[in-house]
Amino acid sequence: MEEHGQAFLLQEGFFLLGTALVFVLLFRRLGLGATLGYLLAGAILGPYALGLIGDAQGKIDFAELGITLLLFIVGLELAPRRLWRMRSEIFGLGFLQVALCGLAISAIIYSFTPFTVQASLALGLPLGLSSTAQVLPMLQSAGRLNSPFGERAFAILLFQDLSIIPLITIIAAMNRNPDLPEGPPGWQLAVMTVLAIVGLVAAGRFVIRPLFRLIGNLGEREMFVFAALFTVIASAALMQALGLSTALGAFIAGVMLADSPYRHELEADVEPFRSLLLGLFFMAVGMMLDLSAIAERPLFVVSMALALIAAKAAIIFALGLAFKMKWRSALALGFLLSQGGEFGFVLFAQASEAMLIEGQAASLFGAIVTLSMVATPFLMMATRRFREAPQGRAGEEREGPRADGASAIIVGYGRFGQTVAQILNAADIAVTLIDTDIDMIDVAQRFGAKVYFGDGRRLDLLRQAGCSDAQIIAFCIDGEQLDDGFLRAVQTAFPQAAIYARVYDRRSLLKLKDSPARFIVREVLGSAVTLSRAILDGLGLSVDDIDRAEGTYRRMDKERLSLQHEARDLRVAHDRIITEPLHLGRGGEAPQGTE
Numbered sequence: 001m002e003e004h005g006q007a008f009l010l011q012e013g014f015f016l017l018g019t020a021l022v023f024v025l026l027f028r029r030l031g032l033g034a035t036l037g038y039l040l041a042g043a044i045l046g047p048y049a050l051g052l053i054g055d056a057q058g059k060i061d062f063a064e065l066g067i068t069l070l071l072f073i074v075g076l077e078l079a080p081r082r083l084w085r086m087r088s089e090i091f092g093l094g095f096l097q098v099a100l101c102g103l104a105i106s107a108i109i110y111s112f113t114p115f116t117v118q119a120s121l122a123l124g125l126p127l128g129l130s131s132t133a134q135v136l137p138m139l140q141s142a143g144r145l146n147s148p149f150g151e152r153a154f155a156i157l158l159f160q161d162l163s164i165i166p167l168i169t170i171i172a173a174m175n176r177n178p179d180l181p182e183g184p185p186g187w188q189l190a191v192m193t194v195l196a197i198v199g200l201v202a203a204g205r206f207v208i209r210p211l212f213r214l215i216g217n218l219g220e221r222e223m224f225v226f227a228a229l230f231t232v233i234a235s236a237a238l239m240q241a242l243g244l245s246t247a248l249g250a251f252i253a254g255v256m257l258a259d260s261p262y263r264h265e266l267e268a269d270v271e272p273f274r275s276l277l278l279g280l281f282f283m284a285v286g287m288m289l290d291l292s293a294i295a296e297r298p299l300f301v302v303s304m305a306l307a308l309i310a311a312k313a314a315i316i317f318a319l320g321l322a323f324k325m326k327w328r329s330a331l332a333l334g335f336l337l338s339q340g341g342e343f344g345f346v347l348f349a350q351a352s353e354a355m356l357i358e359g360q361a362a363s364l365f366g367a368i369v370t371l372s373m374v375a376t377p378f379l380m381m382a383t384r385r386f387r388e389a390p391q392g393r394a395g396e397e398r399e400g401p402r403a404d405g406a407s408a409i410i411v412g413y414g415r416f417g418q419t420v421a422q423i424l425n426a427a428d429i430a431v432t433l434i435d436t437d438i439d440m441i442d443v444a445q446r447f448g449a450k451v452y453f454g455d456g457r458r459l460d461l462l463r464q465a466g467c468s469d470a471q472i473i474a475f476c477i478d479g480e481q482l483d484d485g486f487l488r489a490v491q492t493a494f495p496q497a498a499i500y501a502r503v504y505d506r507r508s509l510l511k512l513k514d515s516p517a518r519f520i521v522r523e524v525l526g527s528a529v530t531l532s533r534a535i536l537d538g539l540g541l542s543v544d545d546i547d548r549a550e551g552t553y554r555r556m557d558k559e560r561l562s563l564q565h566e567a568r569d570l571r572v573a574h575d576r577i578i579t580e581p582l583h584l585g586r587g588g589e590a591p592q593g594t595e
Helices: 002-029 034-045 056-063 065-077 080-085 087-112 117-127 132-141 148-162 164-173 186-218 221-241 246-256 263-287 291-296 298-322 327-336 343-353 359-382 415-426 438-446 459-465 484-493 506-511 525-538 543-567
Strands: 408-411 431-435 451-453 472-475 498-503 519-522
Touching: 002 034, 002 263, 034 132, 034 263, 034 359, 056 065, 056 263, 065 132, 065 221, 065 246, 065 263, 080 087, 080 246, 087 117, 087 148, 087 298, 117 164, 117 343, 117 359, 132 148, 132 263, 132 359, 148 164, 148 246, 148 327, 164 343, 186 221, 186 246, 186 438, 221 246, 221 263, 263 359, 263 451, 263 459, 291 298, 291 359, 298 327, 298 359, 327 359, 343 359, 408 415, 408 459, 415 431, 415 472, 431 438, 431 459, 438 451, 459 484, 484 498, 498 506, 506 519, 506 543, 519 525, 525 543
Parallel strands: 408 431, 408 472, 431 451, 472 498, 498 519
Antiparallel strands: none
16 A cells, blocks of 8 residues: 555656646746746646646645745845835735725626625635736746836735735625634734734744854754755744734745845755745646636636736736836736736635635636636736837836845955955945855954855855856855866856956966866965065065066966966976076166175
């Protein structure tokens, strides 16, 4: 029996991963995005098509952890001060979008269907929510999550997550099922939410941060992954136990760690799990797409999906204009958030339990939500030429690569990296600093420097730190930690960035001779040359003579390096080492005391 269960699990994994791989690659190639590939793969595998995979509801319940991880990562991007700056968009624009869209769609359902007022509200209010799991990855892949446009979209999505609690309360208040136990009143849910948030903030400051500091000192990266997942799951479990939004709990946990030195390490560790679980979530949504319901009433499903998209796009477009967005950006915002959301499935199920709608209606409107999600990538592609500003015209989205991104990444904040960072800052170049020394990070923080914990030789961590938008990547780490293959991988991953490196000695320099680094410096070369010039100046030599001596050394050292590189042997070109005076002549007489 156990072997049969294991074989069944492997078979499901084979079908899920294989089909997702084919369709996601295909749709990425066609420019339609990964979400549509996952949805279609799930629909094909699900019970309404080939029937190769079962228990879609069980999979979607598990895969919702992907949404939780997504909100945690987004929280890591939003420091509390930045979140406070967005408060008007969250509670102004977000509230108006949820209220106006929900009521408008409820009115459409009540006007054109036989549903009662209560049933129309139970269906229409959830349809006012959009898909966080679909929209945020689209913004991330387009590099717009931290732009003004992305901030407004996220503000709406965040308020939508907050509105889950009042929507649950509204549906519970209209309950017609006498056997359904009554939940806590709305005011009690609100108080519990505030207390839970305060508890998460306190835990983040006094428990989680010291925990990560301990793990960083131990140097156990696997424990960092465990601790990151524990943080997300613990915050989500707390909210679930209180009957609140699990995604909100994970988001608060992320915000509390956004200013910590461990932010980029956490992002890099959680990202693979987030991607995998979100993919599974969308496949499960596709599996739940009731093709028979669509086949029975195709005109109703398609027309309601179109009405949903049109109503939400029009209302959000108008709200964007009211909040002083350019019309192109407002139109893009309307189309981007025009679909139904994943929380609609949860609220439809609750409405069915409350006897406000029948199970068939919940399945039918679930198909409408899925169809609207499928339409979003096509809608964004079809309207691209209307939404994007003409070439050469400055628009709202013509800001830099990232609103708060660094133009330089410095890996290693020891004595060498500290000097480089200070000089770049003196030139008004913003830097992101990465190091693995916890004690040094603490000392730097006391002096006002923000250093993030992490191994800068990991491409995933460099990506989370902002290397995709950086102009400079400077490796200032000790010892012989760099090699040619790694720097080539960095160049391939971040082709827009110029790479600079500090190496330990001549041997290390020769190892990187063919690397794509724009400039490589030996650790003590500059300081040795500076000291030599000071000695010669103290002896009374002219500036021309000092420059001539330095130039001779640099020329012969360069020739020696070239010959050693060609021979792949440090023992060659000994004749290029200056071991005695060259008697090349100097301007002026030799100073007293010299030979």
